[in-house]
Amino acid sequence: MSASTIFDVAERAGVSIKTVSRVVNNEANVAAKTRERVQLAIDQLGYQPNSAARGLSSGRSYVIGMAYENPNEFSYMKDILNGALRACEATGYSLLLKPVVLPEAALVDRIMEFAVQARLDGLILTAPLCDDQELIASLHNRAVKVACISPKAAVAGAVNALSDDEGACFAVTDYVIRQGHARVGFIKGHPDHGASLKRLRGYKKALAQHGIRYQSALVTPGYFDFASGRKGAGRLLDRSEPPTVIIAANDNMAAGVMFEARERGMAVPQDLGVVGFDDTPIASQVWPPLTTVRQPIGAMADFVVRQLIQKLGEPLHNAIDQTFTCQVIVRDSTEPVAGAPSSITR
Amino acid sequence: MSASTIFDVAERAGVSIKTVSRVVNNEANVAAKTRERVQLAIDQLGYQPNSAARGLSSGRSYVIGMAYENPNEFSYMKDILNGALRACEATGYSLLLKPVVLPEAALVDRIMEFAVQARLDGLILTAPLCDDQELIASLHNRAVKVACISPKAAVAGAVNALSDDEGACFAVTDYVIRQGHARVGFIKGHPDHGASLKRLRGYKKALAQHGIRYQSALVTPGYFDFASGRKGAGRLLDRSEPPTVIIAANDNMAAGVMFEARERGMAVPQDLGVVGFDDTPIASQVWPPLTTVRQPIGAMADFVVRQLIQKLGEPLHNAIDQTFTCQVIVRDSTEPVAGAPSSITR
DNA sequence: TTGTAGGCGTTATCAT
DNA sequence: ATGATAACGCCTACAA
Numbered sequence: 001m002s003a004s005t006i007f008d009v010a011e012r013a014g015v016s017i018k019t020v021s022r023v024v025n026n027e028a029n030v031a032a033k034t035r036e037r038v039q040l041a042i043d044q045l046g047y048q049p050n051s052a053a054r055g056l057s058s059g060r061s062y063v064i065g066m067a068y069e070n071p072n073e074f075s076y077m078k079d080i081l082n083g084a085l086r087a088c089e090a091t092g093y094s095l096l097l098k099p100v101v102l103p104e105a106a107l108v109d110r111i112m113e114f115a116v117q118a119r120l121d122g123l124i125l126t127a128p129l130c131d132d133q134e135l136i137a138s139l140h141n142r143a144v145k146v147a148c149i150s151p152k153a154a155v156a157g158a159v160n161a162l163s164d165d166e167g168a169c170f171a172v173t174d175y176v177i178r179q180g181h182a183r184v185g186f187i188k189g190h191p192d193h194g195a196s197l198k199r200l201r202g203y204k205k206a207l208a209q210h211g212i213r214y215q216s217a218l219v220t221p222g223y224f225d226f227a228s229g230r231k232g233a234g235r236l237l238d239r240s241e242p243p244t245v246i247i248a249a250n251d252n253m254a255a256g257v258m259f260e261a262r263e264r265g266m267a268v269p270q271d272l273g274v275v276g277f278d279d280t281p282i283a284s285q286v287w288p289p290l291t292t293v294r295q296p297i298g299a300m301a302d303f304v305v306r307q308l309i310q311k312l313g314e315p316l317h318n319a320i321d322q323t324f325t326c327q328v329i330v331r332d333s334t335e336p337v338a339g340a341p342s343s344i345t346r
Numbered sequence: 347m348s349a350s351t352i353f354d355v356a357e358r359a360g361v362s363i364k365t366v367s368r369v370v371n372n373e374a375n376v377a378a379k380t381r382e383r384v385q386l387a388i389d390q391l392g393y394q395p396n397s398a399a400r401g402l403s404s405g406r407s408y409v410i411g412m413a414y415e416n417p418n419e420f421s422y423m424k425d426i427l428n429g430a431l432r433a434c435e436a437t438g439y440s441l442l443l444k445p446v447v448l449p450e451a452a453l454v455d456r457i458m459e460f461a462v463q464a465r466l467d468g469l470i471l472t473a474p475l476c477d478d479q480e481l482i483a484s485l486h487n488r489a490v491k492v493a494c495i496s497p498k499a500a501v502a503g504a505v506n507a508l509s510d511d512e513g514a515c516f517a518v519t520d521y522v523i524r525q526g527h528a529r530v531g532f533i534k535g536h537p538d539h540g541a542s543l544k545r546l547r548g549y550k551k552a553l554a555q556h557g558i559r560y561q562s563a564l565v566t567p568g569y570f571d572f573a574s575g576r577k578g579a580g581r582l583l584d585r586s587e588p589p590t591v592i593i594a595a596n597d598n599m600a601a602g603v604m605f606e607a608r609e610r611g612m613a614v615p616q617d618l619g620v621v622g623f624d625d626t627p628i629a630s631q632v633w634p635p636l637t638t639v640r641q642p643i644g645a646m647a648d649f650v651v652r653q654l655i656q657k658l659g660e661p662l663h664n665a666i667d668q669t670f671t672c673q674v675i676v677r678d679s680t681e682p683v684a685g686a687p688s689s690i691t692r
Numbered sequence: 693t694t695g696t697a698g699g700c701g702t703t704a705t706c707a708t
Numbered sequence: 709a710t711g712a713t714a715a716c717g718c719c720t721a722c723a724a
Contacts, residue, residue: 003462053700053718056396056719061398094442095443099431116349119396226631256631284572285628353701361711367702368710396702398702399703403702405703405716695722700719702715703715703716704716707711
């Protein structure tokens with residue numbers, strides 16, 4: 001019982017294979033009645049086009065790839081993956097995954113080999129891969145269409161999904177300041193990620209807006225992982241004038257902050273407020289649950305896939321880009337400082 | 347600059363395309379010298395076989411699929427995914443993903459459509475999908491080779507990777523009993539997963555071995571998620587004689603247990619010992635870090651992919667199966683009960 | 693609006 | 709040990 005082919009459908013519908021092809025690909029110039037008859041035959045036979053044959057003759061693979069830095073904490077990637085898979089399913093494309101571990105000396109080669117071997121129609125690059133100029137150039141050179149999720153800046157000739165990291169971090173910093181916090185600590189994200197700088201910028205902007213002097217002593221490096229959040233908190237809390245609230249550039253680091261606070265016998269939020277970023281599952285699973293920022297990650301992935309596929313034919317000179325706004329989620333890890341004026345409701 | 351084909355290689359090496367094909371596919375009956383010459387041409391041209399053409403001609407797709415229940419907490423799936431991707435990369439296959447949300451009325455149809463449309467050579471099913479008899483039968487019917495990760499019991503005609511859940515849970519229960527705990531609570535896993543029953547069995551067996559009577563009042567349902575762990579802990583701790591340690595059938599639930607304990611002002615491990623299962627990142631990120639069990643998940647995924655690919659040709663009547671052993675990881679969420687006799691070193 | 697012919701790059705069959 | 713040639717199932721061009 002081998003699968004039926006376009007010939008079987010054509011025979012059953014009493015038309016040529018070309019007409020069947022037209023119907024399958026939704027081309028114009030098919031009489032309504034004919035289309036109907038063909039569709040019926042397709043349904044009856046359960047015909048599914050053979051993608052190998054289709055790919056061979058059309059020169060397209062109907063496959064797009066996604067390369068990403070393989071993180072220890074996968075929640076963020078999971079949301080991207082789900083969004084991309086949904087969009088692929090809806091458009092009839094397949095998604096191939098290529099996790100990479102950074103730093104990787106042969107990064108460009110590995111990804112190019114992936115792209116060439118799979119004959120990708122397009123490739124999604126998540127941060128920080130999308131900021132590798134050499135990689136972008138190689139891909140461009142091989143005519144592989146590229147889409148970027150959270151690049152430092154919109155990549156020319158590519159589809160880009162950006163999130164308003166600066167605005168979101170401004171909003172959450174503004175929020176804690178209005179709660180009465182004057183010494184706001186900040187743990188930066190991984191320096192290779194564009195989001196890190198933007199989030200820091202939002203933090204600074206909020207301080208400035210409230211007339212609070214920026215103190216580098218309250219800002220410390222981090223790498224988006226639990227351990228660096230914990231260490232960063234340690235450094236900040238060891239200051240002679242420690243912060244009363246710490247904003248971490250993502251949830252994993254915020255969880256590390258809470259871990260460190262607990263080790264020091266500090267109560268959250270009474271002794272120390274904590275803020276995260278991303279609203280990953282861990283944000284609701286630490287005690288107390290984290291105030292954080294939610295990005296529309298699935299929507300961003302969906303956007304890049306659809307745009308990418310839509311742009312496959314045409315050459316793409318300008319950047320296609322869209323910025324997505326984030327949402328502050330207030331939970332129990334932040335609370336008004338005693339006696340502070342506050343007009344924000346939770 | 348289109349990619350080179352088998353003809354280019356043949357011309358350059360001064361042989362026929364068939365000989366090139368033989369070399370590419372590692373077939374026998376090629377003179378060493380010829381093989382060498384062809385290989386050189388391949389390398390020089392950077393020739394990569396076109397998988398669409400190969401698929402069309404051979405009738406195989408060189409694609410395997412993996413269907414899984416899309417979990418909120420993805421760590422476990424991430425390990426499976428990485429293992430499967432590695433094995434696919436090594437064997438030249440592609441992996442296509444199909445997340446499903448359970449319960450799903452049209453489950454069988456959806457997965458069959460996935461398998462047929464992608465013309466999968468094989469399909470990996472993770473628990474609890476691999477326990478769906480109707481699905482297995484349909485797949486078998488369509489001659490799709492199946493591999494199962496953690497089925498309730500090895501599926502006939504399929505490749506199976508099982509983990510020694512019973513033995514592992516026995517070991518960890520035995521461990522806490524030896525620490526001096528007599529009232530050992532247990533939060534079961536999702537009833538649809540075979541692992542749940544096996545873990546419970548290991549728990550019971552350890553109790554029996556130590557002459558401790560099984561009390562259903564100390565065992566409560568759970569669903570593998572944080573919330574059910576928290577609720578389960580609530581029920582157990584509300585008993586007139588609450589447990590002094592709670593074993594949860596996975597880490598997420600154990601994190602929920604710790605959350606609940608904290609809300610009640612109980613100290614872990616002094617007032618309550620907690621044990622998880624899976625050694626996911628959260629196990630090291632809660633306070634205190636969790637005693638848990640590590641399964642060789644990546645190795646299991648690797649195993650099924652390689653076996654699956656190896657078995658693609660031959661019909662498979664008996665089950666291929668391998669059971670993987672687990673490892674108890676002792677951390678700070680369990681500690682000897684004061685005054686209890688203990689001979690176990692940490 | 694519909695159909696015919698040719699080719700996409702492999703693998704498989706059968707010779708030699 | 710090597711090669712010629714016919715599929716594989718579809719799409720693209722070009723006709724009608």
